[in-house]
Amino acid sequence: MRRVLCQEFADPERLTVVQEPDPRPGPGQVLVEVEAAAVSFVDGLIARGGYQLRPPLPFTPGNAVAGRAGGERVLVLLPSFGGLTSHLVADTDLLVPVPDGVHPRIAASAAENYGTMAFALEHRVAVRPDEWVVVLGASGAIGLAAIDCARAAGARVLAVASAQGKRDAALAAGAQAAIGYxxxxxxxxxxxxxxxxxxxxxxxxxxxxxxxxxxxxxGRFCVLGFTSGEIPRLPANVVLLRNRTVVGVDWGDWSRSDPAAARDLAADVLRRIARGELHPPEPTPLPLDEVTTATRAYAERTAVGKFVLIP
Structure with missing residues (x-):
């Protein structure tokens, strides 16, 4: 097997690829041959030591992979990293069937961002038809998923992005309008x-x-993260006025605390993709050795959409 390894928390991140014997599954486990491994903004943030979670070193980043286990097409949501690899051992109760017609790259890339937005718009706030949903950072992986999920709920979407090319991507994803900052x-x-x-x-x-x-x-304000690198101080008096609500959306914490619910949500997202209700964009594929190309594009906010590694 080949896997990405982080051996120290450093900025910029220093990720290497190592060759090791294939892992062997134990009772209740299965060997997964990874066909696509999703890379996220958080993967680079953790490797740089800038995230609230610090896994024991050395570790392999990555939480969502798609591949084959025993001949079956599966998605795996890992509770404790380890996804950026060619092979991994997973508990059988973590496996999510991938429907026919859903490519492994789409399954892997949609798992976290579409799972996050389904959690946000269905569990944390209830978006109703014809409501206006404003999406900041609209051309990123989360932003494009937010546009698609809100559109599927019947809402109208105003996308906010810093450059015209990014706004064009948001409009292509289904936003009614797109503006700058x-x-x-x-x-x-x-x-x-x-x-x-x-x-x-x-x-x-x-x-x-x-x-x-x-x-x-x-109005409801969903806090999902801080890709700008700056955590805002939201004034409480502005929240009070007009009965506004600020809602935290931490899909990662929820999925780790209730993996069965996260698995069911991911399965529903994949079914909706297969039925044509959701339309995740094709991710950018990279070989395993180019992992830092992806993590640094996220950190520098030059990425449009999602990256996946092809082991």
Whole structure:
């Protein structure tokens, strides 16, 4: 087997690929031949020592892989890393069947970001048809999944992204309109007819408060992360006004605390993809040795969509 290894927390991240004997499954386990392993923004953040979780060193990043186990097509959501590899051993109760017609690259790349957005828009807030959902960082993997999931729920989407090419990607994913970050509060209010119903924010930074202030009565603000590198301080008086709500969305913590529910949610996402209800974009494939190409593109906010490694 070949796997990515992080041997120290360092910025920039220093990830290497090592060759080792294939692992052997024990009772209740199965060997998975990985066909696609998803890379996320968090993988690089952990390797740089900037995340709240610090796994024991050395470790292999990655939480979502698709491949074959005993001839069956499966998705695996790993509770404790280890996904960026050619082979892995997984407990049988972690396996999610991949429906016919769903490519392994799509299954792996959609697992975390679409799982996060299904959790956000179905479990943490309830998005209703015709509501306005504003998505910050709209061209990233989470942003594109947010657009697709909100559109599938019948909502209208206003995408926010920093460059025209990124806004074009958001429009292609189903957003009704796309804007930049200039004078964000005013722009959101103008496009939504007075105020947004939901804001999805994986970015943080100064845009967060502007988007919070642009919420209409009863608006819900979803905090997903801080890819800008800056954690905002949201003013409580702005939350109080117009009965707004700020909601934390930590899919990773939820999936680790309730893996059966996370597996069921992932299975539902894959079924909806197979039925054509959700339309994840094709991820960018890279060989295992180019893992830092992906993690640094996420860190530098130049990535559009998702990367997967092909072992």
């Amino acid at each position: 200039d004078d964000l509060k005013t722009a959101i209010r103008e496009h939504t007819g007075g105020g947004a119903d939901v804001v999805v924010d994986p970015v943080g930074g100064p845009a967060a408060e502007a988007a919070l202030r642009a919420l209409g009565p009863g």
